[in-house]
Amino acid sequence: MQPSSSSSAQQARQLLAGRLRDLRRDAGLTAIELAARAGWERTKVSKIEHATRPPSAADVRAWCEICGAESETADLLASLHSAEGMWVEWRRMERSGLRHAQEARLPLYERTRQFRGYSCWVVPGLIQTEDYTRAVLRAYQQRRGVHDDVEAAVAARMKRQRVLRRHQRTAAFLVEESVLRNGFGGSAVMRGQCAHLAEVTTWPAVSLGVIPVSADRGMASPVEDFWIFDNDQVNVELVSGYLTVTQPTEIALYAQMFARLSEIAIFGGRARDLIAAAHQ
Structure with a gap:
C-alpha cells in the first residue's frame, strides 16, 4: 500500500x-x-x-x-x-489491462446522483468522444506498458457515459483552457471533441465551465484532477495511482476548491466561444 x-x-x-x-x-x-x-x-x-x-x-x-x-x-x-x-497504484489496478479498471468503477457511477469533476489536462471521461477516449487510453496503455485491450476499455467507458442520460442525475465539470489544446489523437480528434464539448454546454442537467488561461486565479490555483461523487467520496488521479478520499473534512475541502474554481470559470456562450477558438 x-x-x-x-x-x-x-x-x-x-x-x-x-x-x-x-x-x-x-x-x-x-x-x-x-x-x-x-x-x-x-x-x-x-x-x-x-x-x-x-x-x-x-x-x-x-x-x-x-x-x-x-x-x-x-x-x-x-x-x-x-x-x-x-x-491503488495504476500498475495494480491495470495489471490485467485497462478494461477492468473502467468496469470496476461502474457501480460507483451508477449509484451517484451528483457528479463534480475538475481536470487540468484531459477532458473528463463522462464527456469524452469515442475517438478522444481511444486516443487517451492508447496513450495510457503505451506509457504504462499494460496489456493491449484498448478497444474493450473504450467500449466500457462509452457504456459508463450512459449514467448522464438517466433521470435525477446532475453533473458539473470544470476544465482548464489548456485541456482544449492538449492534442490527444491529433487535430481531427480534438476538433470532434471540442464540438462535443460545445454541445455538452447545452445539456440541461450538465454544467461545463472552462477556466481561461487569463483568469485571475486568486486562491483557485490549478490542482490535481479530482472527482466528487455526491458528498460521499472523492477520487484523485495522480501520476502513480488512484486515491479514494472518504473523510468528510477532506471531501469538504475538495468541494470548496471546486466552488472556488467555478467562480473563475466561464460558462454558456462564452465557454463555447473559447472552445471554438481552440481548434478553428
Whole structure:
C-alpha cells in the first residue's frame, strides 16, 4: 500500500495498526516476542504498529493466531482491504489491462446522483468522444506498458457515459483552457471533441465551465484532477495511482476548491466561444 498525502488513507492505516497493537498487548507480548514467534525481523512489529509498514494478509493472520485472537482475523482483514483500497497504484489496478479498471468503477457511477469533476489536462471521461477516449487510453496503455485491450476499455467507458442520460442525475465539470489544446489523437480528434464539448454546454442537467488561461486565479490555483461523487467520496488521479478520499473534512475541502474554481470559470456562450477558438 503506497503512502499517500491523504489523511483518509493514513487514518485507516493507523486505525488498523492500533488494533493490532492492542491485540499484542492484550496477549501480554512485547513487540520483539511477537516478531520472534512469527519468525520476522525484530523491527517488523514496530513498523506495522506505527503504520510505517503495511501488513500483508498473511501477517494479519499470523498476528491473530499468535495473540490467540483468531476471532478478530476476518474483521481485521476487511479493515486491511479497505485501507488498501484507498490507494491503488495504476500498475495494480491495470495489471490485467485497462478494461477492468473502467468496469470496476461502474457501480460507483451508477449509484451517484451528483457528479463534480475538475481536470487540468484531459477532458473528463463522462464527456469524452469515442475517438478522444481511444486516443487517451492508447496513450495510457503505451506509457504504462499494460496489456493491449484498448478497444474493450473504450467500449466500457462509452457504456459508463450512459449514467448522464438517466433521470435525477446532475453533473458539473470544470476544465482548464489548456485541456482544449492538449492534442490527444491529433487535430481531427480534438476538433470532434471540442464540438462535443460545445454541445455538452447545452445539456440541461450538465454544467461545463472552462477556466481561461487569463483568469485571475486568486486562491483557485490549478490542482490535481479530482472527482466528487455526491458528498460521499472523492477520487484523485495522480501520476502513480488512484486515491479514494472518504473523510468528510477532506471531501469538504475538495468541494470548496471546486466552488472556488467555478467562480473563475466561464460558462454558456462564452465557454463555447473559447472552445471554438481552440481548434478553428
